[in-house]
Each structure stands twice: as C-alpha cells, then as structure tokens.
C-alpha cells in the first residue's frame with residue numbers, strides 16, 4: 233500500500249463495474265487509495281484498509297459521466313417551456329434569451345450558478361462533467377464562459393457556434409468563431425462543438441468551424457440531427473468527432489456511418505481506433521417533445537452510445553442522469569446494464585477518458601477497475617435494476633469523487 237489513506241467499502245450487494253469484461257459482482261468489495269481504485273473483488277478476500285465502510289448490501293456503480301451539459305448560463309426560460317407544453321415547437325432562437333441574461337451576469341454570479349449546478353449533479357451521483365460555452369456568443373463573453381467552465385467542471389467544450397447573434401452576418405460571425413474567438417477560448421478548452429441544424433449553422437459553416445477547431449488542436453463534437461434529418465452525423469463521422477449528440481432523426485446511411493466508424497475498435501477490450509459516439513439525450517427529447525433517439529437501433533447496429541443530461545435552461549433543465557437511465561430502459565428499450573454503461577463508460581468514451589495511465593497520467597473514468605479514478609455511486613437499493621423499477625425515487629445514497637466522499 234502507498235502512504236495514502238485507504239478505504240475498504242465492503243458488503244456491496246451488487247458491484248456493476250462496467251469494466252472491459254462487463255463484470256457484475258455479488259457480495260463484493262472495493263478499496264480506494266487516494267484518488268484511485270486499488271482493489272476490487274469478493275468481500276471475503278478483501279485486504280485490510282485504514283477505514284472501512286459497510287455498504288449494507290447496497291449496489292455500487294461507477295459515478296455517472298455527464299458528457300453533454302451547458303452549465304454556464306444565467307436566467308430562466310420557464311415561459312418558453314410553458315408555451316412548448318401548450319403546443320409550440322422548440323426552435324434554436326430561444327438561445328438568444330439566455331445569451332442576454334448570461335451577458336448581463338457578473339463573473340461571480342455566473343460562477344456561483346455553475347458551481348451550484350455541479351453540486352446538484354454530484355449529489356445525484358455524477359462524478360465527471362463536461363460543460364459547453366455557447367451563451368456568450370461574442371469574443372469577450374465566450375472567453376469568460378470558457379474560463380469559468382474551466383474552473384468549475386472537468387471538461388470544457390467551446391460552442392461559440394451555438395447561434396448566430398441577431399443582426400450579425402452569419403458568415404462574418406463564423407469568421408469570428410473560427411478566428412479571434414477561438415484564439416481567446418483556446419487556453420481553457422479541450423473540445424469544440426457546432427450546432428449544425430436549421431436555424432443554427434449550415435453544413436458549410438459547420439465545416440469551417442470544425443476545420444478551424446481541429447487545426448487548433450481541439451477534439452471535436454457535433455450537435456446533430458436534433459430537429460430533423462441533416463448533415464450533422466455524416467459531418468461528425470467525416471471529421472472523426474468524438475461524439476455526435478442528439479441523433480433523433482437518423483436515416484439508414486447515418487446509422488451505417490456511425491457503425492462503420494467503430495469497425496476498427498474491439499468492443500471487448502476497448503482497443504483499436506475509436507469511432508464517433510452517438511450521445512442520446514432523453515431528458516431533452518421529452519422536454520422538447522421530439523422522438524426519443526433510437527438508442528436500441530444504434531446499439532444493435534454496433535454503435536457505441538452515451539447517455540447525457542444536456543442540462544441547459546432551454547431544452548433540458550435537469551442534471552439527473554438517473555432520470556436519463558430510467559427513460560432509456562423504460563422507453564428506449566435498453567437493458568439496465570446497457571443504460572448504466574451508456575451513462576458511465578459511454579460518457580467517458582465520448583470524452584476520451586475511458587482509459588488512462590495508472591502511473592502518472594489522467595486516470596480512466598466511467599468504470600470500476602484497478603487504477604481507475606475512484607468515482608463511485610452507491611445506491612439506496614440492492615441492485616441497479618431499481619433505477620428503472622422505482623422511477624423517480626432518489627436512490628443516490630453515497631458518492632465518492634476522485635476518492636473523496638462527496639455525499
């Protein structure tokens with residue numbers, strides 16, 4: 233053992249590892265040492281540790297990896313939501329309302345709001361979070377959003393290409409996104425995204441954004457095929473994006489392109505060349521009354537999928553990954569194991585964090601294995617099945633984030 237404090241969590245009724253062998257262990261134990269997992273196995277064989285936690289037969293899963301959120305915002309869109317529930321359809325234009333409120337907020341206020349949303353997510357079992365910019369939409373406010381996000385969440389995505397601000401020429405705005413605005417956010421971000429959709433960015437503009445951001449060394453993601461069929465999925469695959477998110481309206485060629493992107497990857501070991509993850513956002517689909525993304529069809533076609541909350545004030549004002557998992561089981565026909573995997577390992581895959589370096593580098597997240605980051609979610613239930621069997625019941629009992637007890 234190293235000099236770090238070790239904690240043995242024993243008497244785990246069900247340990248859903250989501251590791252490369254997809255192991256689900258009964259009567260299991262986990263040892264945490266510092267920020268890493270140092271041992272997993274059957275409780276009867278567990279080594280001793282400095283501290284001991286009795287799980288009381290409860291289930292333990294990897295902490296949720298929420299790979300798609302928009303947490304840097306101020307303001308509220310209740311009126312838009314009410315209008316939608318009364319029959320109006322969602323359009324990208326609502327983003328401008330949040331942009332106005334976000335620009336008007338102080339740095340302190342934006343930081344406080346974002347940190348509160350992170351706390352809310354962690355208290356529900358989320359241990360690794362991405363957030364996008366995208367409610368600044370000018371150089372100063374996008375850079376400020378990126379800076380605040382970098383201080384608040386684990387992964388930051390530049391989404392200057394969220395909406396063309398009113399009164400600005402779309403091509404000139406795209407020049408800004410690809411030039412000075414990109415330079416200003418670059419120190420704070422690892423990813424770039426574009427909302428490729430009618431009412432947002434055209435295929436040509438999206439190509440320009442993806443090319444410039446790739447050139448700047450950023451990993452890519454795409455908001456695609458949310459409101460209708462379109463070029464988003466094909467663009468994401470062509471550019472080797474880590475994920476394409478929403479994926480509500482897919483034609484057969486889109487599904488084949490996504491499946492083909494994974495043909496050089498060994499799903500059982502997680503080795504080989506990675507493709508484009510299809511990230512399904514069921515809370516958003518329900519809140520915008522869009523058809524649920526075809527998660528079952530994608531899985532059956534051999535596509536790696538993620539589930540994410542898409543927490544934002546317009547289309548999905550929730551950080552509940554459990555709600556997404558429940559919906560994926562009840563309505564998208566995923567098994568509980570598949571849904572939990574998509575919300576943990578799948579999110580990690582979408583963020584390029586599914587494998588790591590146990591010695592001196594970034595630790596893997598999204599699965600429970602020796603050397604991975606100790607991100608654990610203990611349920612107030614004996615098995616993960618209760619997430620779907622008891623919909624709406626708050627089942628988070630305890631959370632460890634990078635080895636630190638967070639709840």
Ligand SMILES: N=CN[C@@H](CCC(=O)O)C(=O)O
Pocket residue numbers: 302324326327330427455458516542544545546547548
């Ligand atoms: N679709 C684009 N962006 C967000 C919604 C943004 C908003 O309406 O404020 C999404 O992922 O759903």
Ligand SMILES: [Zn+2]
Pocket residue numbers: 300301302455542
């Ligand atoms: Zn989004």
